[in-house]
Amino acid sequence: MDKPIQTRALQTRARLLEIGRAHFMRDGVSGLRVEQIVAEAGVAKGTFFSHFGDKEGLLTLLIGERMTAALDRIAAAAPPDAPDEFATALAPLMAEMAPDAQTFDIVLRHSGATGTDEEGPIARNFLAQVEVLTGWIARLQPDAVRADADPALLAEGVQAFMAHAMALTFCALHSATGIDARLRPFLRTWLAPLPVR
Amino acid sequence: MDKPIQTRALQTRARLLEIGRAHFMRDGVSGLRVEQIVAEAGVAKGTFFSHFGDKEGLLTLLIGERMTAALDRIAAAAPPDAPDEFATALAPLMAEMAPDAQTFDIVLRHSGATGTDEEGPIARNFLAQVEVLTGWIARLQPDAVRADADPALLAEGVQAFMAHAMALTFCALHSATGIDARLRPFLRTWLAPLPVR
DNA sequence: TAGCGAAAGTGACCACGGTCAACTTTCGGA
DNA sequence: TCCGAAAGTTGACCGTGGTCACTTTCGCTA
Structure with missing residues (x-):
């Protein structure tokens, strides 16, 4: 019924958010590349999209x-x-x-x-x-x-x-x-x- | 000084516009593919962008x-x-x-x-x-x-x-x-x- | 009519967001 | 402690918009 979110997922998500935030603050919307964030976070592209949709x-x-x-x-x-x-x-x-x-x-x-x-x-x-x-x-x-x-x-x-x-x-x-x-x-x-x- | 536009270019442009209009009327914005229009018009992709920018x-x-x-x-x-x-x-x-x-x-x-x-x-x-x-x-x-x-x-x-x-x-x-x-x-x-x- | 410069057009190539079937990890229950 | 299901992750792959060095065509003048 309930769906417990694993700490692993929370950590991944937090890492993506943090890196994304850094890029956003530095370069704004236009300077934000999914591939870049994903590379820095050390996860695969698909992970990004499973967390944020797009x-x-x-x-x-x-x-x-x-x-x-x-x-x-x-x-x-x-x-x-x-x-x-x-x-x-x-x-x-x-x-x-x-x-x-x-x-x-x-x-x-x-x-x-x-x-x-x-x-x-x-x-x-x-x-x-x-x-x-x-x-x-x-x-x-x-x-x-x-x-x-x-x-x-x-x-x-x-x-x-x-x-x-x-x-x-x-x-x-x-x-x-x-x-x-x-x-x-x-x-x-x-x-x-x-x-x- | 002046830059005379060749009739060839006008025809190409008109063709692209016409085909684009047909697609737009049928499918709206979301169903409009540059590659499709270009193929139907029988011109290269670059031609489209040289006419309309994007x-x-x-x-x-x-x-x-x-x-x-x-x-x-x-x-x-x-x-x-x-x-x-x-x-x-x-x-x-x-x-x-x-x-x-x-x-x-x-x-x-x-x-x-x-x-x-x-x-x-x-x-x-x-x-x-x-x-x-x-x-x-x-x-x-x-x-x-x-x-x-x-x-x-x-x-x-x-x-x-x-x-x-x-x-x-x-x-x-x-x-x-x-x-x-x-x-x-x-x-x-x-x-x-x-x-x- | 040869030839030159500019306009028009070409298509291989790239960037980048997004997909998905397969794989790995986690975790609760038997 | 083992198992199965669900959560989480992977990365090769794709679609599509956009680029650009190059070729072709055109109009003009010598």
């Missing part, structure tokens, strides 16, 4: 752990007091999500775009993002953030704008302005409280 | 021409009279942009995410989308659409939500509801006119 399987773990750390730090800090501060608060997370186009690509592909129960640390991170954002938003309603919409909907919208702003990073025309500067006008318009009637 | 070069042309056709049809039709009609009006375009995950992936990667001058029919389509949307929005301001924001910013925001809604299509949890149903609440909240003070 190359992206490892990458999602590596990217996911960085995203998790970033989000944890953000959640532990003081929540922003106004929509304008959202972008700055989220900047460290976005830096992990989109250090380069290939990474961002993987993040998007495994995002489950806010809300699948499907596996994966990236998808889980997106769910956690919504929770954090929802908390921030609910806390600021109704004075600093519009109260005529569901906080969860607003939170998802923030994610959509984050993706938009990150994508613009890889476009020559917009890469000059910082990512939070690009995000801010959208969030301001999206979250602005309705004028008092 | 496999995605051809795919962006094929996807781009479908997106262009869809957007042209939308632009020619009557503009929507309320935010709620945006989603329905845009549905045919979104169907071309995201018939499957792989296609959507390519679209995103070549979008220039609204606003690079960089080449490519997909990036150009994104620019054209903004123009169409800006027109729609400006037309409805200030009664049916909020007037406190720049129409271009609102248009870009619509694109961000479109991407979000399309991404949700490939997520088990959300694929049940139609894409326009998913998009509508966001657009309603994003574009809703401010209450009269």
